[in-house]
Amino acid sequence: MxxxxxxxxxxxxxxxxxxxCFNFWFAEKFLKGDHNDSMCSQLxxxxxxCVQKVMKEHNxxxxxxxxxxxxxxxxxxx
Amino acid sequence: MVKFYExxxxxxxxxxxxxxxxxxxxxxxxxxxxxxxxxxxxxxKEGKLYSKRLLTKTNKLPKWGEKFISTxxxxxxxxxxxxxxxxxxxxxxxxLGFQSIMSVSEKVVYKISEENPxxxxxxxxxxxxxxxxxxxxxxxxxxxERFKKNCNKAVNGFNFVLHSMxxxxxxxxxxxxxxxxxxxxxxxxxxxxxxxKATNLAKSKTHFAKVxxx
Numbered sequence: 001m002x003x004x005x006x007x008x009x010x011x012x013x014x015x016x017x018x019x020x021c022f023n024f025w026f027a028e029k030f031l032k033g034d035h036n037d038s039m040c041s042q043l044x045x046x047x048x049x050c051v052q053k054v055m056k057e058h059n060x061x062x063x064x065x066x067x068x069x070x071x072x073x074x075x076x077x078x
Numbered sequence: 079m080v081k082f083y084e085x086x087x088x089x090x091x092x093x094x095x096x097x098x099x100x101x102x103x104x105x106x107x108x109x110x111x112x113x114x115x116x117x118x119x120x121x122x123k124e125g126k127l128y129s130k131r132l133l134t135k136t137n138k139l140p141k142w143g144e145k146f147i148s149t150x151x152x153x154x155x156x157x158x159x160x161x162x163x164x165x166x167x168x169x170x171x172x173x174l175g176f177q178s179i180m181s182v183s184e185k186v187v188y189k190i191s192e193e194n195p196x197x198x199x200x201x202x203x204x205x206x207x208x209x210x211x212x213x214x215x216x217x218x219x220x221x222x223e224r225f226k227k228n229c230n231k232a233v234n235g236f237n238f239v240l241h242s243m244x245x246x247x248x249x250x251x252x253x254x255x256x257x258x259x260x261x262x263x264x265x266x267x268x269x270x271x272x273x274x275k276a277t278n279l280a281k282s283k284t285h286f287a288k289v290x291x292x
Contacts, residue, residue, distance in 0.1 A: 015116065019101075022117075026127075027098050031162050035122055044120060051116045051132075065118050065130060065155060065174075072157050072170040072185070 011050035018043040081206040081218045083225060087233050089198040091240050093165045093190045096198040099240045100158070100167060100188070108235035111136045113151070127160040133171075152176070165190050180217050181207045182225060202229065
């Protein structure tokens with residue numbers, strides 16, 4: 001396994017744009033009951049694409065990360 | 079051979095505020111070891127928001143620890159589920175890689191405080207495991223101690239962020255946080271610089287992770 005350093009720098013501007021959109025959406029829409037997430041979906045796609053590309057370049061195993069499995073679901077009984 | 083640790087924290091903010099702050103925890107003055115955080119998965123299922131974020135952190139180890147792990151950077155996978163209806167946020171984090179040497183997983187449940195609906199309770203459960211023959215106990219004890227220390231840091235860092243996001247309702251946080259706010263604002267650039275330096279240093283020192291077989 002190859003260690004990674006700070007490769008996500010390459011995606012920084014996409015990340016910032018998406019995060020800004022997401023934080024607004026989360027506070028103003030999602031928490032208020034509006035579950036339509038199309039508002040930031042385009043930004044999320046380009047950002048995720050960038051991150052995935054960098055992860056592949058750095059040999060980061062993306063299987064566990066991208067899978068639909070959530071460990072929470074297995075552990076949360078509380 | 080699993081060590082277990084549980085702790086409860088009350089945040090002086092509403093659940094909605096804590097949930098918002100959760101996504102904006104980094105950077106904060108206590109999180110200089112966090113190098114990056116990236117969203118890698120996000121989906122709404124049955125009214126709940128499922129996310130996965132990949133975090134990279136610098137990993138300071140004692141000398142004997144370097145025997146087992148030579149890399150200075152660890153990757154952390156953070157899963158979270160936000161249930162806005164019942165106002166419950168559950169997060170689950172674990173290290174990726176080196177799991178047989180030391181695996182630390184942490185689950186935090188954030189919900190409305192039973193005593194005060196304007197406050198939020200966080201119940202943190204950690205599991206620390208090691209399978210290194212002959213060293214497991216020492217590694218676990220080390221992991222546990224470090225976890226406890228980091229716990230306080232995480233809470234302080236989170237409170238710092240909450241205070242800068244929602245200053246109006248701030249009542250009686252300790253003066254240290256106030257002092258930090260001022261310093262942090264003016265030092266934000268310096269902090270970024272420091273993080274970059276740390277990264278470059280790590281870059282020059284990091285090589286392929288060697289794990290000794292025992």
